Amino acid sequence: MSTPNGRTTKQLRVRGETLRAFCERALRAVDVPSEDAAIVADVLVAADLRGIDSHGVARLRRYTDGVRRGVMSAHPNVRVLAETPATAVLDADAGLGQPVSYRAMQRAIEKAHAVGVGVVAVRNSNHFGIAGYYAMLALEHDCIGMATSNAGRLVIPTFGREPMLGTNPIAVAAPAGSERPYVLDMATSTVAMGKIEIYDRLGLALPPGWAADRDGLPLHDAHQARTQLSRRAGGGLLPLGGASETTGGHKGYGLSLLVDILCGVLAGAAYSDRIMSEGVAGGVPTHPNLGHVFAALRVDAFRPLDEFKAAMDDLQRRIKESPKAAGHERIYIHGEKECEAATERSLLGIPLNPHVVDDLRSLAQELDVPFDLE
């Protein structure tokens, strides 16, 4: 439903296939090859299906703009820089993050089939969407999958006051039998930037442990946090565990730093404040040079698959069936909420915020592709 001036007024629900086809059209319109466009579209829509709206089609423009501005290459020359039976390093040649990540994870899985484990690092890449997507690719191969990436700096180290690390996600997926797979997909900060934006829109105060101001002191004003961070005016998000060692903030900081060591230092990409913002400076596109690391462990290199799956089911049930805290009726396993969202949204369609629909309509006009989401 839209007003006479063409603006959408209520939430739409759109089928996953429809959204995927729209994203593919938009990406092909900026000269992304069909196969790559299909991968980017699938990663975006997977995020929406799983309820991770901050990383879904609402971010399509980031990639089409990225290509149009020359930050992300539509036709990268991806090269294998080094390879052993269990490892490889790819240079993404400043291409879109998703296609090279998809292929790197497949390569890690092939290596796991051959020698038990595969670890594939990628340098010179761009934002790859949700980390969990790649970890989950391992599931149908009966492997445990891991995916991680560094990212532009938003997070301050313990006792610091300038953002020196990204929200650097870690994702791990492990198959189960009759239970759902375990899928952890977490930023190593207490919250990702999207949560600050939501609290700002709702006019809510930030809970403790989320953000610090330019002096490194606790910040509860969501609008100030959002503004300072977007202007790079000091302060930043806090690592998981908050600002102090007492609440374990040094552990979240340590995990974020670990991701930067693997994805920046080991992969040979940029790291910390060497990672530049996507953009154009003096007419020249600035490329962030992100790094990713993907890993797969073949379950039956360790024990028979049926034993593993039976134990995964048993472990999940023991935890879920254990007594609940006062006021709670359910204990979740990681990935369970997202799996339920995907089931519901596959059936009923993906709910799209009117602002997102308007933006996608504008994008369709700019790129001269058909708009069929309403």
Added chain:
Amino acid sequence: MSTPNGRTTKQLRVRGETLRAFCERALRAVDVPSEDAAIVADVLVAADLRGIDSHGVARLRRYTDGVRRGVMSAHPNVRVLAETPATAVLDADAGLGQPVSYRAMQRAIEKAHAVGVGVVAVRNSNHFGIAGYYAMLALEHDCIGMATSNAGRLVIPTFGREPMLGTNPIAVAAPAGSERPYVLDMATSTVAMGKIEIYDRLGLALPPGWAADRDGLPLHDAHQARTQLSRRAGGGLLPLGGASETTGGHKGYGLSLLVDILCGVLAGAAYSDRIMSEGVAGGVPTHPNLGHVFAALRVDAFRPLDEFKAAMDDLQRRIKESPKAAGHERIYIHGEKECEAATERSLLGIPLNPHVVDDLRSLAQELDVPFDLE
């Protein structure tokens, strides 16, 4: 210095070599082979040197008692159950955790030399001491090392009220050039049990996010927390991030569960509340059947070693030299404090609490070995 009745009255400082030799004697007295005794002693003293007193020689009795009671085997028949070029699974045959862990990590490093990565899982094991010890074994081989273990249940899952997971540590060590190596060694709970004991002794209230009572509600009484946990009377430690999803507690819970999936389910050991306490029930020793996973990544499989080390130095300096929060003068890299403690304690000796000295003196009498720590 000791009183006429033989009790120590002030803190002693003992040289690392002296302590190591004492631990070896005690372990050999309970029939642990020399080579294994040397490994256990080295892991214990390494913890003391690094300032992790909770895992040092204060815990020697845990292992000598473990052997004497039949919980830990002094002469295990360690077997390789499965092996690929990059992976192996060992059955520790209920032996002491340290010797099998040392050998498993060495095997992971050999595999990393051969094929780029090595992952070695161990089942049917016992407590292995500090996880960081094994991760750090990779450093001299210019590998990134990782070590993790599950443990007896102390931690409650998000929205639960019974401990269903261990404090399940994760350790990662990465070499640097002229800077110190990065050494993360963290429990996946906000704090380990030792911190609760210290707060109880000092009569301090527990900070938020540390523990929950038997209803799963925040618990600030350190004595109550300590008593409930040691009696398994409900409640427990909280995962990193605390009790709620708002503060990211589900992430710490997810990391703890990940460790149990790798060390319990994948390695084929016990997990969750299937892990029994070390002890003797009805005359029969109960063995916890812990699992561990060790991994090594050979740096130069990914990029030239000198490049990696230069980037590690640069990353560390950028973070350490970034502006400090109000009231703070220093930003630390993980492992830095422990490295400084080791330098100081190597020079001045390891400070031992009088209670620990008394206990070691009693142990020497029980085992009929010379006591030379004062």
